[in-house]
Every structure is written in structure tokens, then in C-alpha cells.
Amino acid sequence: MTAVPKTLRAPLVVEFPFTRSLGPVQSAFLTGLRERTLLGVRTEAGRVLVPPVEYDPETAAELRDLVEVDATGTVTTWAWNPEPRPGQPLATPFAWVLVRLDGADTALLHALDAPGPDAVRTGLRVRVRWAAERHGAITDIACFEPYESTAPRTRPRPHDGRFDAPVTGIVAPARLDYTYSPGRAQTAYLHALAERRTVGERCPSCAKVYVPPRGACPTCGVATTEQVEVGPRGTVTTFCIVNIKAKNLDIEVPYVYAHIALDGAALALHGRIAGIPYDQVRMGLRVEPVWSEDGRYPDHYRPSGEPDADYDTYKELL
Amino acid sequence: MTASARRDVAVVAFAQTDHTRRTDELSEVEMLMPVLHAVLSETGLTASDIGFTCSGSSDYLAGRPFSFTMALDGVGAWPPISESHVETDGAWALYEAWVKLLTGQADTALVYAYGKSSPGSVRDVLTRQLDPYYLAPLWPDSVALAALQARALIDAGHTDEPALAAIAARSRRDAAAHPHAQLRGARPQGDYVVAPLRTGDCPPVGDGAAAVILAAGERARALCARPAWITGMDHRVEAHSLGVRDLTDSPSTRLAAERSGAFDASAGRPVDTAELHAPFTAQEVVLRRALRLGDDVRVNPSGGALAANPVMAAGLIRLGEAAARIHRGASDRALAHATSGPCLQQNLVAVLEGDPR
Numbered sequence: 001m002t003a004v005p006k007t008l009r010a011p012l013v014v015e016f017p018f019t020r021s022l023g024p025v026q027s028a029f030l031t032g033l034r035e036r037t038l039l040g041v042r043t044e045a046g047r048v049l050v051p052p053v054e055y056d057p058e059t060a061a062e063l064r065d066l067v068e069v070d071a072t073g074t075v076t077t078w079a080w081n082p083e084p085r086p087g088q089p090l091a092t093p094f095a096w097v098l099v100r101l102d103g104a105d106t107a108l109l110h111a112l113d114a115p116g117p118d119a120v121r122t123g124l125r126v127r128v129r130w131a132a133e134r135h136g137a138i139t140d141i142a143c144f145e146p147y148e149s150t151a152p153r154t155r156p157r158p159h160d161g162r163f164d165a166p167v168t169g170i171v172a173p174a175r176l177d178y179t180y181s182p183g184r185a186q187t188a189y190l191h192a193l194a195e196r197r198t199v200g201e202r203c204p205s206c207a208k209v210y211v212p213p214r215g216a217c218p219t220c221g222v223a224t225t226e227q228v229e230v231g232p233r234g235t236v237t238t239f240c241i242v243n244i245k246a247k248n249l250d251i252e253v254p255y256v257y258a259h260i261a262l263d264g265a266a267l268a269l270h271g272r273i274a275g276i277p278y279d280q281v282r283m284g285l286r287v288e289p290v291w292s293e294d295g296r297y298p299d300h301y302r303p304s305g306e307p308d309a310d311y312d313t314y315k316e317l318l
Numbered sequence: 319m320t321a322s323a324r325r326d327v328a329v330v331a332f333a334q335t336d337h338t339r340r341t342d343e344l345s346e347v348e349m350l351m352p353v354l355h356a357v358l359s360e361t362g363l364t365a366s367d368i369g370f371t372c373s374g375s376s377d378y379l380a381g382r383p384f385s386f387t388m389a390l391d392g393v394g395a396w397p398p399i400s401e402s403h404v405e406t407d408g409a410w411a412l413y414e415a416w417v418k419l420l421t422g423q424a425d426t427a428l429v430y431a432y433g434k435s436s437p438g439s440v441r442d443v444l445t446r447q448l449d450p451y452y453l454a455p456l457w458p459d460s461v462a463l464a465a466l467q468a469r470a471l472i473d474a475g476h477t478d479e480p481a482l483a484a485i486a487a488r489s490r491r492d493a494a495a496h497p498h499a500q501l502r503g504a505r506p507q508g509d510y511v512v513a514p515l516r517t518g519d520c521p522p523v524g525d526g527a528a529a530v531i532l533a534a535g536e537r538a539r540a541l542c543a544r545p546a547w548i549t550g551m552d553h554r555v556e557a558h559s560l561g562v563r564d565l566t567d568s569p570s571t572r573l574a575a576e577r578s579g580a581f582d583a584s585a586g587r588p589v590d591t592a593e594l595h596a597p598f599t600a601q602e603v604v605l606r607r608a609l610r611l612g613d614d615v616r617v618n619p620s621g622g623a624l625a626a627n628p629v630m631a632a633g634l635i636r637l638g639e640a641a642a643r644i645h646r647g648a649s650d651r652a653l654a655h656a657t658s659g660p661c662l663q664q665n666l667v668a669v670l671e672g673d674p675r
Contacts, residue, residue, distance in 0.1 A: 080465075183344050184345070
């Protein structure tokens with residue numbers, strides 16, 4: 001009976017800058033924000049949609065009839081956010097609001113800067129606070145702010161949507177932070193690797209040993225439970241010669257990348273083969289792992305010096 | 319296809335995990351396998367007996383790319399199986415499986431769904447499903463959007479904070495006897511998360527999985543003493559932009575219910591149970607109004623999503639809970655609802671019936 005190893009945890013960041021192109025309507029709207037101009041689009045039924053879309057949400061008709069609306073509006077619903085989260089428009093407590101801009105028939109979601117929830121109500125009059133630097137994005141509106149005025153509300157004015165240097169795309173960065181934990185089977189695998197051992201798990205039904213183990217036998221659909229040490233030596237079952245150097249990789253080409261069936265395992269791992277000229281690597285070559293100083297997995301495999309394995313011993317693992 | 323030519327398809331087994339705040343010690347397939355085994359052993363089927371397999375999940379929740387392919391290890395995908403996946407709640411996977419059975423391409427189906435919210439922040443993760451031009455750059459989280467909807471309902475006079483607290487209390491009270499629920503029994507309403515929603519108005523964040531087996535015709539009768547026949551199912555979507563929708567109503571839910579036959583007088587018996595997928599208290603108010611549910615309908619006897627909300631599985635669990643109630647004779651005609659997207663954007667309704675007693 002061995003002690004259950006401590007569950008591994010590590011930070012994991014998933015981050016990508018989505019680059020998106022804009023159609024004619026979104027391009028005009030976002031460019032307009034850069035120029036402190038608020039555009040909507042008029043539907044066939046005469047409704048003005050702000051923010052504008054390219055197709056009517058009710059009829060799916062193509063929409064191109066741009067109009068300019070005011071930078072003032074009315075809160076249609078709101079929610080007080082006492083603890084702003086990263087990436088949100090304001091770092092101090094604020095209200096999320098849907099605002100129907102004067103001249104529009106639909107509402108825009110944004111933040112409202114207000115001293116507290118008592119200062120916010122549905123029906124509150126607000127105006128846009130523009131960001132100091134504007135690039136053609138929804139964040140060019142820094143937020144809304146309360147604005148009481150008796151100035152008459154203007155009607156939507158036709159707008160050709162043309163601006164100098166129109167914005168034609170946006171880069172939408174998305175970053176999500178996770179704490180990764182690999183689960184029971186992979187935790188055991190990683191703990192063993194730290195001791196320079198490779199362990200798989202045996203399926204109680206078909207008796208195959210899976211490595212790396214993922215906790216389930218894909219053939220039988222049952223949990224694999226019995227831990228089995230495999231290797232360290234193995235057999236090259238198939239390989240390829242890599243001739244193009246990957247970016248940021250300091251391995252000289254050509255090199256050999258191979259499937260290696262470790263002794264006792266029912267499927268092959270992949271790894272790099274070194275310590276032998278690339279054109280002498282062959283199916284059946286017997287290999288052993290080479291660990292780097294502080295490596296957590298074998299850096300590569302090299303010939304073990306044994307005679308080649310007979311094809312029949314590994315043909316099921318190809 | 320005419321109604322008379324339609325095959326009878328039923329939910330014949332349902333299982334779910336215990337829903338917990340976190341399951342660090344389990345990978346997704348490790349979390350999923352026990353429920354797969356549970357529904358298979360309940361019906362006596364083996365993986366190779368299953369005609370079609372369909373799942374629902376999202377890699378964004380746990381940040382694990384292609385996790386649904388890893389999960390396939392748990393269903394025994396060798397020799398090759400007929401399989402599909404939806405990147406949304408498993409209720410939509412069940413819909414796909416239902417169509418597969420209706421069209422005669424399979425006689426049995428295994429449907430499963432899982433969600434591990436614990437590795438990330440589900441409030442942040444769900445912002446990534448929003449419109450990338452006008453909404454996502456502002457990072458409005460799921461609670462914030464639900465709170466806007468709640469305020470609209472309060473302003474319209476359809477509810478108030480005490481009524482919302484009562485929904486939270488009833489749900490957790492109903493979950494007190496539920497062995498799998500995450501929040502069981504009374505708890506304080508708590509502080510505002512995003513006002514007007516308090517902690518108690520929000521679903522728990524947690525990990526969990528669920529599975530059901532569907533079967534057609536006589537096969538269903540052979541596998542289950544009282545199959546939960548799916549007499550209708552439909553799903554509808556509304557405009558993505560929140561500002562063009564009336565957040566106090568859910569016309570998509572009502573239409574899906576109409577098309578699934580929920581209100582058909584010809585059924586001869588009214589709906590007695592409704593499992594509504596309302597992660598936030600105010601959303602139950604919207605759904606009850608949209609479906610015009612009377613006080614004679616038992617809503618969320620399982621405790622609903624306020625007691626356990628494994629994202630991507632919680633909607634499938636509503637169908638499973640409704641079916642299980644028919645299996646054990648506690649319901650004769652049940653409505654099950656699943657939702658996806660912000661502020662009830664997408665809605666699925668199924669009507670389940672037991673044989674007359």
C-alpha cells in the first residue's frame with residue numbers, strides 16, 4: 001500500500017489575441033466611436049438599432065441605413081457591481097447599465113460611473129464619457145456618467161458611415177487563468193517521472209498497459225487502476241526524419257522523431273532519437289532514455305546496444 | 319414525418335455524480351466514468367450495445383483542449399462507435415440523439431455531459447461566449463448579466479428581492495434530501511454579488527457530470543419498467559444582443575414549449591412537474607411567466623440549478639431529473655427545460671410522459 005500522492009496543481013494561462021475583421025456596419029460604428037460619433041442602423045420597420053448590426057434580428061434583412069444618434073441616453077436596466085473584475089471598464093465599484101441612446105430604439109451595454117447604487121435608477125439620464133485615447137473599439141466609450149440636461153433631444157440624422165482611415169478589424173485579446181490539476185492517473189505518472197521512472201496503468205478487463213495513463217481504457221471504457229512500471233528500454237516501432245527546424249527549437253536538423261514501445265507497454269510513446277546518425281535509425285531499433293540534468297521527462301532516446309527486436313514482438317503496437 | 323409514423327423514444331436511465339466545489343483529484347474522464355457505468359449497469363447494456371453516443375461539454379471551463387476526445391476513453395470508443403459532440407449543454411446532445419433515434423438510425427443512445435468549473439473562473443470563462451465586438455471586450459460576467467435581467471423584472475413589478483429569496487430558499491430546501499446536490503438545505507441569502515442578486519440568488523460553482531440512456535419502442539420497455547417517453551422536444555434561440563431583447567420575457571422558451579406539445583390539451587393530462595434550468599432565481603420568474611405555469615405544477619423538486627449547476631451538464635440533468643421522476647412514478651407528465659447563453663438566450667423544452675397507470 002503506497003500513500004496517495006499529493007494532487008499536482010500548476011497555473012495555466014490560456015491567452016490568444018483574436019484578430020477579427022469588421023463588416024461595413026461594425027466598421028462604421030467602431031470608427032465612429034474613435035471620432036466621438038455614435039452610429040446606429042435603421043431597420044425596414046424604422047427601428048434604430050444601437051449598437052448596429054448588419055442583419056435585422058427579426059427579419060434577417062441586410063441593414064446598411066446608418067444614422068447618427070446622441071451621446072446622451074436613458075438607463076433601461078442596471079446592476080450594481082461592488083467588486084469589479086479584471087478587464088471590466090472601471091476599477092472602482094460601478095453599475096452595469098443598458099442604455100438606450102437618444103434616437104435609438106435598442107440599448108447598449110456598458111458601465112456607469114456613479115458614487116453608489118443610490119445614485120442609479122432605471123430611467124436615469126446619462127451621457128457618454130469618451131476614453132482619452134480612442135482606437136476604434138467599444139472601449140472608446142470609457143463609461144457612461146449621470147447627466148441631467150434640459151437640452152432638446154435630437155432625432156437620428158442620416159450618416160454615410162464614411163471616415164478617414166476607417167477601422168477594418170479589431171484585435172480582441174482573451175486571457176483566462178486556470179489552476180491545472182491533472183487528475184489521479186496523470187498525477188501518478190508525473191510523480192514517477194520525477195523519479196525517472198515511467199508508469200502505466202493496466203486495464204482490468206483487457207490487461208493492456210496504457211502509458212501515459214489517462215485513467216480509462218479506451219477499448220473497454222473502464223477505469224484503469226493497477227500501476228505498472230514500464231521500460232526503461234523500448235523498441236522503435238516507426239519513425240520520421242524531421243528536416244525543417246521549428247521556431248525556438250535548438251535541436252539541429254535533420255533529427256529523428258519516433259514512436260517507442262517501452263517494454264511492457266501496450267502502446268507507443270513518442271520521443272526523439274539521438275546518439276545515432278539519423279539515416280541509421282530503423283524499425284525494431286532498441287533504445288533507452290537519456291535524461292537531462294533537471295529534466296522531468298527523457299530528453300531523448302539512444303540506442304541501447306541490444307540486437308534489433310523481432311518484428312513480431314512489436315507489430316501489434318504500430 | 320407524420321406523428322403516427324414517429325417512433326416512440328424514451329429516457330430509460332439517468333445518473334449523475336455528486337456535485338462538489340472542486341474535484342482536483344479527478345480528470346474529466348475519471349469524473350465521468352462512474353455515471354457512464356451507472357446508466358449502463360442500470361439497463362444491463364454494454365458500451366458495444368449502444369447505437370449512438372453524444373456528449374456536451376466545453377473545453378473553456380477547465381482550459382483543457384480537446385477534452386471531449388479524452389472523455390471518449392470512458393465510453394470505450396474501440397472498436398469504432400457512432401459518436402457526436404456538442405459544444406453546449408448536454409441537453410442539446412440529447413436532442414441530437416433523440417433525432418437519431420426518431421430517424422431510425424439507432425435504437426439506443428448514450429448521452430452524457432460534464433463540466434469542471436473549478437480550475438478556472440466560470441464568471442470570466444462565460445464572458446468569452448459573448449459577442450466579441452460589443453460585449454466581450456467589457457468582460458461583463460455571467461452574474462452581472464443575470465443581475466441586469468433581475469433588475470428589469472423587479473422594475474416591471476414581476477418580482478422583488480424577498481420573492482427571489484423565497485425561490486432560493488425553496489430550491490435549497492427541496493435539495494435537502496437530494497444525495498447529489500451541492501447546496502443542500504437552508505443557507506443565508508448573503509451579500510450582493512452584483513445587486514440586486516445576492517449570493518443566494520446565484521448557483522453554486524462546481525464540478526459534475528451526468529448521463530442518460532435513450533431507447534426506442536419495445537427496446538425501451540425491455541430496459542425500463544416505466545420509460546419516460548419523450549413526446550416532444552424543441553429548442554429556440556433569441557437575438558444575441560441583450561439590448562434588443564425584452565429581458566423580462568422568454569419567447570423562445572414559450573415557443574419551444576408550444577412546439578414540443580407542452581400545452582396540448584389532447585394529451586389528456588396536464589404537466590404536473592417542471593424541471594426548469596434557471597441558474598439564477600430571477601430566471602425562474604421569467605420561465606414560469608413564459609410557460610404560464612400554475613401553482614399546481616411542481617417546479618424543480620430536485621432543487622434545480624440553484625442546488626447544483628455543473629455548467630454544460632445542468633440542463634441535461636433537468637431532463638434526467640424529470641425522467642427519473644416518471645421512472646419512479648412521482649410524475650406522469652413532466653416538462654424539462656435547459657438553457658444556454660446569457661440571460662436565457664437559448665432554450666430547449668422537452669415533454670416527458672409515463673405510461674398511464
